[in-house]
Amino acid sequence: MHNWQYDHGSPNPLGATWHGAGYNFALFSQHATHVRLLLFAADDYAQPCYIYDFDSRHNRTADVWHCYVAAGVLNGAQYYAYQVDGPHAPGSNFAPEKILLDPWARGVYFPPDFSRLAAFGTHSNAGKAALGCLVKDTPAHMDLSAAPRHGHDLIIYEMHVRGFTEHHTSGVADDVSGTFAGIKDKIPYLKELGVTAVELLPVHQYDPQENNYWGYMTLNFFAPHHLYCKSTTIARQIEEFRDMVRALHAAGIEVILDVVYNHTVEEFKDGLYYSWKGIDNAAYYLLDDNHEYINDTGCGNTLRTAYSIVRRMVLDSLRYWVQVMGVDGFRFDLASILTRNDDGSINTHNPPIIEEITMDPVLSQVRLIAEPWDIASYQVGHTFPGKNWAQWNGKYRDDIRRFVKGEYGMVSALMRRLPGSDDLFPPHAPHHCSPLQSVNFITAHDGFTLYDLVAYNQKYNVANGYNNTDGTTDNYSWNCGTEGDAAITPAIMRLRKQQAKNMVTLLMLSNGIPMLTMGDEMLHTHKGNNNPYNQDNELNWLNWELLQEHADMYRFFKEIIAFRKGNASICRRAPWGHDVQWYGTGEYADIAEHSLSLAYYLAGGSHSSHDIYVMINSYWEPLHFTIQKGKAGEWVEIINTARESPADINTAAKKPVNSMLHLVAERSIVVLRRTAK
Numbered sequence: 001m002h003n004w005q006y007d008h009g010s011p012n013p014l015g016a017t018w019h020g021a022g023y024n025f026a027l028f029s030q031h032a033t034h035v036r037l038l039l040f041a042a043d044d045y046a047q048p049c050y051i052y053d054f055d056s057r058h059n060r061t062a063d064v065w066h067c068y069v070a071a072g073v074l075n076g077a078q079y080y081a082y083q084v085d086g087p088h089a090p091g092s093n094f095a096p097e098k099i100l101l102d103p104w105a106r107g108v109y110f111p112p113d114f115s116r117l118a119a120f121g122t123h124s125n126a127g128k129a130a131l132g133c134l135v136k137d138t139p140a141h142m143d144l145s146a147a148p149r150h151g152h153d154l155i156i157y158e159m160h161v162r163g164f165t166e167h168h169t170s171g172v173a174d175d176v177s178g179t180f181a182g183i184k185d186k187i188p189y190l191k192e193l194g195v196t197a198v199e200l201l202p203v204h205q206y207d208p209q210e211n212n213y214w215g216y217m218t219l220n221f222f223a224p225h226h227l228y229c230k231s232t233t234i235a236r237q238i239e240e241f242r243d244m245v246r247a248l249h250a251a252g253i254e255v256i257l258d259v260v261y262n263h264t265v266e267e268f269k270d271g272l273y274y275s276w277k278g279i280d281n282a283a284y285y286l287l288d289d290n291h292e293y294i295n296d297t298g299c300g301n302t303l304r305t306a307y308s309i310v311r312r313m314v315l316d317s318l319r320y321w322v323q324v325m326g327v328d329g330f331r332f333d334l335a336s337i338l339t340r341n342d343d344g345s346i347n348t349h350n351p352p353i354i355e356e357i358t359m360d361p362v363l364s365q366v367r368l369i370a371e372p373w374d375i376a377s378y379q380v381g382h383t384f385p386g387k388n389w390a391q392w393n394g395k396y397r398d399d400i401r402r403f404v405k406g407e408y409g410m411v412s413a414l415m416r417r418l419p420g421s422d423d424l425f426p427p428h429a430p431h432h433c434s435p436l437q438s439v440n441f442i443t444a445h446d447g448f449t450l451y452d453l454v455a456y457n458q459k460y461n462v463a464n465g466y467n468n469t470d471g472t473t474d475n476y477s478w479n480c481g482t483e484g485d486a487a488i489t490p491a492i493m494r495l496r497k498q499q500a501k502n503m504v505t506l507l508m509l510s511n512g513i514p515m516l517t518m519g520d521e522m523l524h525t526h527k528g529n530n531n532p533y534n535q536d537n538e539l540n541w542l543n544w545e546l547l548q549e550h551a552d553m554y555r556f557f558k559e560i561i562a563f564r565k566g567n568a569s570i571c572r573r574a575p576w577g578h579d580v581q582w583y584g585t586g587e588y589a590d591i592a593e594h595s596l597s598l599a600y601y602l603a604g605g606s607h608s609s610h611d612i613y614v615m616i617n618s619y620w621e622p623l624h625f626t627i628q629k630g631k632a633g634e635w636v637e638i639i640n641t642a643r644e645s646p647a648d649i650n651t652a653a654k655k656p657v658n659s660m661l662h663l664v665a666e667r668s669i670v671v672l673r674r675t676a677k
Helices: 004-008 161-165 180-185 187-193 234-250 276-284 308-323 335-339 352-359 394-405 411-417 490-508 551-565
Strands: 015-018 022-028 034-041 050-053 064-070 077-085 131-133 156-159 197-200 204-206 218-224 254-259 329-332 367-370 390-392 438-441 513-517 580-583 597-602 612-617 623-626 635-640 661-664 668-674
Touching: 004 064, 022 077, 022 276, 034 064, 050 064, 077 276, 156 161, 161 180, 180 187, 180 234, 187 551, 218 234, 218 308, 234 254, 254 308, 254 367, 276 308, 308 352, 335 352, 394 411, 394 438, 394 490, 411 597, 490 513, 490 551, 490 668, 551 635, 597 623, 612 623, 612 661, 661 668
Parallel strands: 156 197, 156 513, 197 254, 254 329, 329 367, 367 390, 390 438, 438 513
Antiparallel strands: 015 022, 022 064, 034 050, 034 077, 077 131, 204 218, 580 597, 597 612, 612 668, 623 661, 635 668
């Protein structure tokens, strides 16, 4: 061939790309002085079947090293890796003996002798290193023309792929439990519950030997985690994920991925050598003036997201998961890290990576959700520079928990959170925000489950291995009179369920996007552990027997989700504005420090919905509320969290409320629907 691209390779695209007669390999390393490509056959993972030493005169364009390997010299190779050397200068971590994974690999293979321990230090890890997979047939782009896109009826369900069906009670076949296929089998359950989007905890490949069940320590940003698949071949693993996405889409359910572009598995400077650290440490990681890792993530390192190659890696990864894998959006873990400049300072005006994601013609069309905080920065609301991104609203979570718990001084906060948190997302100039940017939640994967919020005053994290020093210290929880489940009475269990119903009721009555956590609808418990990130066991796996044990709670969840989806006036692009009127037990809302009650009227006519009247009592005694709108006989009680199932929610109720004086039980919520004007 007389084409230089076939003689010496091309710098684009990065990764290993099949061109019909061979592979093009391209690897970024700005500071390397020598790069070696290693190809491995399926029967020997220590001795390469082919080695290519890059010549910087012919195989380097700017900071990209590239070569072309024809099919005839592959010698049966199925996997590949690199060895990289460079100057041993401050900030560099070159280890020429180390076998390194390509950051752009589309699949990761773990040989039988794979060893996490072998990744430590600078000595050789030959035969024990994770390898990139050579993929010939890149799947065609998914057809997203029929993918669902929800508005006021968006209900996000945060879930863990393995935890959802791994428990023996899940009812799925053993060979698909804990996998993408297991989720596919449970789609009828999700539909019955009313879920319209699933948010999957990280599915990017992570280290299977790390003891990190949640998966927030990413090893590769392109490959699906192999243990969530039935197959051992990358081509089939990709298809298993795509099959799940197709099935969820066919059921009207969006797919959102929780992604971790703020740090990697390689931890601290003297920690693991898997990929980026040995390829070009100073390019990929944020370093301080002493060339040490800046650890604003709390996970040992911070990706240098202001730098061009890291931005390219992130955008290439995001586009791949949208176009090839078919997902509908992303939740960015510790998204405030994306606002870091190269010196570690915070840029909330125009951070390059957020601007590029926001303006990208592909990514601008999908859901972008930020977790807008890290250990050094809290950017919830209009401070976060992704102006059209949605955000996890941590203030919503805390304020609702505190109010339902019965803390004083929370009524004013509740009046902010219910209509859409306009203090955080102001609709007026210069911000022009929307309530739809607020992802409202009571619980998430980290922190107490919904049941644990009403069953524990303290955290119990000893099993995690840190002498109970890990995890949040203040959960704004209340055990309803008895700690844990050792000796609870029926009365305490009724109160716990009532408090749980109160929280989910407020969530479903709030303007913004509601997010539920897997298992809360059946009172799944972590036994008071509020940081079970390394508990790959029944503490995290969803026990489906709870669905029968707490069928009353499941019914309540299902019915109140349906109620919200059927009332478009609750979730709006703008705050409720003049459609809401605030009251207390009487004519005026009581925002005094000691107040524990609130009522409001929400007119639904502008959104072709019913008017509703809500009375909220977090006091420990019953309160009489005087209904301030309409007249006797115009209202029907459809929700009363103090009643037991099925009387706690009945959206088909027709019996009129014949008195304007309504008794609301202690620690309960009553919702009325107007039948006439």
